[in-house]
Amino acid sequence: MRSAVGVICAALMVTTPAAGADVVVVQRNKTFAPSEVQVKVGDRVVFANEDEVTHNVYSPTPGLEFQIRSQQPGQSDAVSFSKPGALEVRCAIHPKMTMRVTVTR
Amino acid sequence: MMTSAPTQRSVLTALLLLGVVTGAAHDLWAQSRSVDELKDRYRRPQTVPFPDDNSFTQDRAELGKLLFFDPRLSASSLVSCATCHNPAFSWGDGLPKALGHGMRQLNRRTPTILNVAWADALFWDGRADTLEAQALGPITSPDEMNLSSQELVERLKRVPRYVTLFRIAYPDENITPATVAKALATFERTVVSGIAPFDEWIGGSESAISEQAQRGFVLFNTKANCAKCHRAWNFTDSGFHDVGVPTEDLGRGKHLPKLGGMQHAFKTPTLRNVNRRAPYMHNGSVATLREVIDLYDTGGVARPSRSPDIRPLSLTSDEKEALIAFLKTLTSVDPPVCLPELPR
Numbered sequence: 001m002r003s004a005v006g007v008i009c010a011a012l013m014v015t016t017p018a019a020g021a022d023v024v025v026v027q028r029n030k031t032f033a034p035s036e037v038q039v040k041v042g043d044r045v046v047f048a049n050e051d052e053v054t055h056n057v058y059s060p061t062p063g064l065e066f067q068i069r070s071q072q073p074g075q076s077d078a079v080s081f082s083k084p085g086a087l088e089v090r091c092a093i094h095p096k097m098t099m100r101v102t103v104t105r
Numbered sequence: 106m107m108t109s110a111p112t113q114r115s116v117l118t119a120l121l122l123l124g125v126v127t128g129a130a131h132d133l134w135a136q137s138r139s140v141d142e143l144k145d146r147y148r149r150p151q152t153v154p155f156p157d158d159n160s161f162t163q164d165r166a167e168l169g170k171l172l173f174f175d176p177r178l179s180a181s182s183l184v185s186c187a188t189c190h191n192p193a194f195s196w197g198d199g200l201p202k203a204l205g206h207g208m209r210q211l212n213r214r215t216p217t218i219l220n221v222a223w224a225d226a227l228f229w230d231g232r233a234d235t236l237e238a239q240a241l242g243p244i245t246s247p248d249e250m251n252l253s254s255q256e257l258v259e260r261l262k263r264v265p266r267y268v269t270l271f272r273i274a275y276p277d278e279n280i281t282p283a284t285v286a287k288a289l290a291t292f293e294r295t296v297v298s299g300i301a302p303f304d305e306w307i308g309g310s311e312s313a314i315s316e317q318a319q320r321g322f323v324l325f326n327t328k329a330n331c332a333k334c335h336r337a338w339n340f341t342d343s344g345f346h347d348v349g350v351p352t353e354d355l356g357r358g359k360h361l362p363k364l365g366g367m368q369h370a371f372k373t374p375t376l377r378n379v380n381r382r383a384p385y386m387h388n389g390s391v392a393t394l395r396e397v398i399d400l401y402d403t404g405g406v407a408r409p410s411r412s413p414d415i416r417p418l419s420l421t422s423d424e425k426e427a428l429i430a431f432l433k434t435l436t437s438v439d440p441p442v443c444l445p446e447l448p449r
């Protein structure tokens with residue numbers, strides 16, 4: 001089955017009304033903050049790179065995988081979650097960068 | 106007011122601004138900062154990190170050193186860790202690709218173990234998380250030392266002095282593959298690059314490195330964009346990038362096949378003692394520092410996986426020389442490493 005997770009460009013998000021709520025996770029000093037968030041199905045998590053280096057956010061969690069582009073400093077991307085579950089989120093470039101997104105109904 | 110001969114610092118500040126104007130416009134962080142602020146990012150740490158479940162003791166480090174230099178950790182009794190991680194070559198082997206058991210050529214170049222205490226992941230592709238998890242790999246690999254972990258333990262138990270030393274270093278744990286790995290890891294964490302002219306300059310000794318090298322430092326942080334990945338005192342972000350080196354090797358992409366940016370991505374190596382560690386890159390394919398700079402100047406192989414931080418740089422030949430002069434200041438003159446007397 002294909003991943004049910006959609007990826008939406010942050011620029012788009014600002015101009016279109018959001019269906020669910022947005023939760024912001026920033027990347028700073030090679031860490032995600034906060035390191036854990038809870039959202040509801042339909043909500044979006046905005047991953048914002050507020051660091052000085054490039055990051056590349058993805059989730060390897062089976063069935064809930066997603067990946068966004070390599071983010072340059074200052075870029076942000078929103079990910080919406082259409083299925084409940086607990087996702088491990090990582091940065092492909094920096095293996096110690098990990099966090100958790102829990103999606104509930 | 107600075108009207109007459111400008112001080113060294115104002116020259117550098119001017120250069121820094123120039124670098125921003127001429128080509129490093131994206132490096133917002135560098136724009137607003139003076140050289141002093143840049144230098145602040147390069148201070149050495151005061152202590153070496155050790156994990157809680159394998160904390161430092163002198164006995165562990167000394168035992169680890171014996172094991173590191175002991176060829177009996179290989180099936181042939183000819184290959185030790187130090188055969189490839191040779192302190193006389195700044196803990197590498199000086200070869201494009203390593204030679205293992207039976208002189209078999211491995212796929213990759215031997216990386217230095219300098220400053221591995223600070224690594225977030227090990228190997229060129231990051232496939233090991235800790236030094237403890239990494240250490241048994243080369244011993245049991247048929248291509249490297251080719252010794253089963255059972256035979257490893259049996260051999261060590263036959264040497265009475267090893268039995269004693271393990272008992273002292275790991276009192277409750279005995280000789281096991283795990284304690285061999287822990288002792289090796291403890292020793293490896295003590296392998297730290299020494300004070301280089303660059304560190305003296307960072308510490309305030311203005312004349313410790315040449316003016317050309319100082320220009321190289323500014324370029325490294327601005328127009329040449331090197332510090333995007335080669336960060337802080339150890340000159341690495343512990344990250345994985347495709348920098349455009351010609352290669353068939355997928356690197357980290359082999360473990361993360363779905364991630365476009367990880368194809369041909371390798372760990373950013375430290376640049377400490379770099380002029381003593383040619384040839385360069387994961388496959389030893391680049392012979393000299395000059396060729397490394399030339400590769401970055403062109404941007405290397407433009408493929409979809411190439412990092413967005415790699416792009417043609419339009420460096421002048423003066424700028425290339427300055428970068429090389431700077432890289433050479435990262436080499437420390439260390440006291441010779443004494444070979445341990447191995448127990449019989």
Ligand SMILES: [Cu+2]
Binds near residue numbers: 055056094097
């Ligand atoms: Cu990252």
